[in-house]
Amino acid sequence: MSTRMDTTAASPGFSLPVPDISAWRAGNTGVEGVWHFDSGKPGRSTMVSALVHGNELCGAWALKGLLEAGVRPEQGRLTLAFCNLDAFDRFDASQHDASRFTDEDLNRQWLNERIDAGDTRERRRAAALRPFVQQADWLLDIHSMHEPSAPLLLTGVQPRNLALAHAMRSPEHIVVDAGHKDGVRMRDYGRFGLPDAEAGDTRSLLIECGFHGDPASLQVAQDQCVRFIEQSGVVGAQALAQQLPGWRMPDAPRQWALEVTGPVVATSSAFRFVAPYTGLELFEKAGTVIGDNDGVPVTTPYDNCVLVMPSVRQARAGVTVVRFAQRTLL
Numbered sequence: 001m002s003t004r005m006d007t008t009a010a011s012p013g014f015s016l017p018v019p020d021i022s023a024w025r026a027g028n029t030g031v032e033g034v035w036h037f038d039s040g041k042p043g044r045s046t047m048v049s050a051l052v053h054g055n056e057l058c059g060a061w062a063l064k065g066l067l068e069a070g071v072r073p074e075q076g077r078l079t080l081a082f083c084n085l086d087a088f089d090r091f092d093a094s095q096h097d098a099s100r101f102t103d104e105d106l107n108r109q110w111l112n113e114r115i116d117a118g119d120t121r122e123r124r125r126a127a128a129l130r131p132f133v134q135q136a137d138w139l140l141d142i143h144s145m146h147e148p149s150a151p152l153l154l155t156g157v158q159p160r161n162l163a164l165a166h167a168m169r170s171p172e173h174i175v176v177d178a179g180h181k182d183g184v185r186m187r188d189y190g191r192f193g194l195p196d197a198e199a200g201d202t203r204s205l206l207i208e209c210g211f212h213g214d215p216a217s218l219q220v221a222q223d224q225c226v227r228f229i230e231q232s233g234v235v236g237a238q239a240l241a242q243q244l245p246g247w248r249m250p251d252a253p254r255q256w257a258l259e260v261t262g263p264v265v266a267t268s269s270a271f272r273f274v275a276p277y278t279g280l281e282l283f284e285k286a287g288t289v290i291g292d293n294d295g296v297p298v299t300t301p302y303d304n305c306v307l308v309m310p311s312v313r314q315a316r317a318g319v320t321v322v323r324f325a326q327r328t329l330l
């Protein structure tokens with residue numbers, strides 16, 4: 001499918017190496033790529049997932065690191081999942097967008113009707129992963145981005161996840177967003193998508209660690225793993241510091257909640273921004289022109305408007321090219 005990759009867009013240099021996960025590929029659950037450890041003691045069931053998109057390598061590096069270090073739950077259970085192995089197997093740094101998925105985006109298939117249909121490789125993989133997602137109380141899903149950007153922690157609209165992001169004290173930018181209209185993300189599946197009053201103890205976060213090919217994305221993935229696992233209580237801070245030296249980075253100097261108010265959807269592949277935005281740009285005045293949507297100016301809808309994840313790499317009719325957000329200091 002030619003729509004998957006825009007070869008005309010300039011691509012930043014890809015310097016994060018491909019991790020060799022062959023030693024960890026089989027898993028220990030009967031499902032390829034999925035590891036599950038049970039302390040035998042009460043506690044949360046905590047899950048960390050990577051490679052939901054096959055070209056997002058930082059999470060695979062972090063999971064490999066957790067496995068190599070022998071991290072095990074002291075309480076509760078810990079699940080580690082390499083998700084879209086078929087797509088990852090096709091990874092090529094010179095065309096990294098081409099291995100985001102094989103048939104369709106795995107992070108839009110998290111509806112039982114789609115999973116049960118089983119008519120694409122991603123839906124069949126979602127079916128294999130579903131029992132592990134269902135049993136998890138807390139989920140951290142590790143991703144990276146098309147463009148260079150500061151890390152973004154996506155909480156969904158549930159306040160419980162924003163509170164967890166605040167308790168983790170990093171990264172600086174937290175995105176409160178409702179997901180995508182073309183499907184459901186893993187972090188919004190089942191109990192994770194319920195409002196606070198009905199969701200019990202569940203928490204789910206999606207970390208966008210920076211550009212796919214930036215080695216710094218790996219540091220972010222490692223740091224977020226430590227913070228998330230520590231908050232979940234399945235492994236204590238002391239054991240994490242001993243087993244994963246150098247993984248925890250300094251706390252963010254401050255944290256902003258960026259509440260997404262709406263997307264800008266391209267009307268054609270001619271969409272252009274007026275400057276090379278990389279995300280998190282702040283526009284003080286409403287009505288500032290930021291782009292051209294095939295001849296129609298795109299303006300900021302309110303004062304102090306922030307751009308979230310601008311990208312024209314996959315721009316075509318119907319594709320979100322940027323989202324507007326209102327920011328609040330936590």
Ligand SMILES: [Zn+2]
Binds near residue numbers: 052053056143144
């Ligand atoms: Zn992703």
